[in-house]
Amino acid sequence: MKIAMIGTGYVGLVSGVCFSDFGHDVVCVDKDPRKIAMLERGEVPIYEPGLDALMHRNVQAGRLSFTQDLRGAVQGADAVFIAVGTPTRRGDGHADLTYVMAAAREIAEAATDYVVIVTKSTVPVGTNRKVRDVVAQANPGLDFDVASNPEFLREGAAIDDFMKPDRVVVGVESDRAAKVMAEIYRPLYLRDFPIVTTDLESAEMIKYAANAFLATKITFINEIAALCEKVGADIKAVSKGMGMDGRIGNKFLHAGPGYGGSCFPKDTKALARIGQDHASPVSIVETVIKVNDEVKRRMIDKLQDLCGGTFNGKRILVLGVTFKPNTDDMRDAPSLTIVPALIGGGAQVTVADPQGRREGETLLPGALWADDPYGAAEGADLIVILTEWNEFRALDLSRLAGSMRHAAMADLRNIYSADVAKKAGFVAYDGVGRASLV
Numbered sequence: 001m002k003i004a005m006i007g008t009g010y011v012g013l014v015s016g017v018c019f020s021d022f023g024h025d026v027v028c029v030d031k032d033p034r035k036i037a038m039l040e041r042g043e044v045p046i047y048e049p050g051l052d053a054l055m056h057r058n059v060q061a062g063r064l065s066f067t068q069d070l071r072g073a074v075q076g077a078d079a080v081f082i083a084v085g086t087p088t089r090r091g092d093g094h095a096d097l098t099y100v101m102a103a104a105r106e107i108a109e110a111a112t113d114y115v116v117i118v119t120k121s122t123v124p125v126g127t128n129r130k131v132r133d134v135v136a137q138a139n140p141g142l143d144f145d146v147a148s149n150p151e152f153l154r155e156g157a158a159i160d161d162f163m164k165p166d167r168v169v170v171g172v173e174s175d176r177a178a179k180v181m182a183e184i185y186r187p188l189y190l191r192d193f194p195i196v197t198t199d200l201e202s203a204e205m206i207k208y209a210a211n212a213f214l215a216t217k218i219t220f221i222n223e224i225a226a227l228c229e230k231v232g233a234d235i236k237a238v239s240k241g242m243g244m245d246g247r248i249g250n251k252f253l254h255a256g257p258g259y260g261g262s263c264f265p266k267d268t269k270a271l272a273r274i275g276q277d278h279a280s281p282v283s284i285v286e287t288v289i290k291v292n293d294e295v296k297r298r299m300i301d302k303l304q305d306l307c308g309g310t311f312n313g314k315r316i317l318v319l320g321v322t323f324k325p326n327t328d329d330m331r332d333a334p335s336l337t338i339v340p341a342l343i344g345g346g347a348q349v350t351v352a353d354p355q356g357r358r359e360g361e362t363l364l365p366g367a368l369w370a371d372d373p374y375g376a377a378e379g380a381d382l383i384v385i386l387t388e389w390n391e392f393r394a395l396d397l398s399r400l401a402g403s404m405r406h407a408a409m410a411d412l413r414n415i416y417s418a419d420v421a422k423k424a425g426f427v428a429y430d431g432v433g434r435a436s437l438v
Contacts, residue, residue, distance in 0.1 A: 012083030020064035047328035108138035145177035150207035156326025171203025225255035225433025235433025257334040258295040260323035265332040311345030320387025328355040397424030
């Protein structure tokens, strides 16, 4: 099959590379000449473990290429995937579909033969029908179908998620489009991975409902963690006990500083807005959004308590600023709320993150950057663990405590414990939903 992938952001690039590894002929299209130049040089513009090697292999095999020429990429394609950004629109919470509709229009103007136009971007319910209308208006004589194929990729584990998915969701309106999509995903059919084929609206809703439910689980356990701190319970034990219930499951029950990233904040806001627009409010999701913001502010209060009530004049080392480990993505990361609060309160903040510096230097003005957490901890008043990178899971806590001016730690990912911190020489330690050392 010949596939054109419009957009080489996170979703588009990972999907395009993986489709080429299935054996398809894939052309990835982007309007940014710098990004295309990077890709043609073999450089990956995002950090995703294993993506660079997989990309190089398929480029060398002749199955994967990159271009700015959308018209040339669309010519002769069996399917054209739209994988452009749908950021939250300022002011109203809607997903901004400007790039999606622009791509649909350009595809229509370039296509001459039957093609399936597949929306890979996360879009509100009803968008694929709007895409169909835009294409029909731009090229009334074009023979085409639209399909919805939402992505469920976890940053840091995207290749495994694509190659070994929990499910693939395909929304179509014709048998012809269904056959094209089945052929594209044939390698997964052959290995018995579940393919859910449904209508357009259901496919669109599955994506939003799934992400909102996961965000709800995270927010629920964060609220329970706050209650654990009041009553003396341990959130790790509570999460473990809950997760053993097969009806609940143990995933997304890890207390922390709130969810972030490219999906949950944007998709919860969009789903809440869809409910409001259709006079069917999704009250649980609206509350999740509110509580998640409150969780981040509660973390700031924790840090201020560990600093004796004020950040002014304190030296603080922050370990990790990406929204999760194994990615360089900082979109809506808790660090974007917490670090500015520290700096704004008068603290000198030093950051260490294995992949966050490229984006972080722009997003966190005023922060200093360090490669070595031990050197950066010298003379510090507080260490804050914000992202649970593996590099931070086995730190020499005694060495850190011994070099600090005031040995205090805010472990916002519950990597360690109050007992471990105390034995290492810390005089103050606070996690999330667990016993503290003050």
